[in-house]
Amino acid sequence: MINSYIEDQETSSVTYLEDDNENVGLFFKVGSGKVIARYVIDFSTNLESDTTSANALDDIDDEEINIMGKTYTIITAVNSSATNTDLTLMSGANKVTINNGE
Numbered sequence: 001m002i003n004s005y006i007e008d009q010e011t012s013s014v015t016y017l018e019d020d021n022e023n024v025g026l027f028f029k030v031g032s033g034k035v036i037a038r039y040v041i042d043f044s045t046n047l048e049s050d051t052t053s054a055n056a057l058d059d060i061d062d063e064e065i066n067i068m069g070k071t072y073t074i075i076t077a078v079n080s081s082a083t084n085t086d087l088t089l090m091s092g093a094n095k096v097t098i099n100n101g102e
Contacts, residue, residue, distance in 0.1 A: 015027055
């Protein structure tokens with residue numbers, strides 16, 4: 001299940017105006033550097049891994065997961081707190097093994 005949340009409700013706004021390219025309409029304006037949305041994904045199958053002394057989850061590096069029909073490879077996984085794990089994902093790349101001297 002995927003839930004989405006609008007984060008920047010204090011400074012974001014919808015405004016009717018004309019942009020630099022002479023497009024007129026409603027624009028969603030967000031302050032520079034502001035996070036505008038957050039997605040929370042609840043996986044039906046848990047990933048299992050031991051945690052290293054640096055809070056890394058090395059057992060799931062290079063594992064593939066599917067999110068909304070697209071396959072991603074887990075590049076890094078780190079326990080950032082007691083309840084959160086940060087995953088760095090990559091998609092669209094080819095996997096290649098290169099040996100020393102090649």
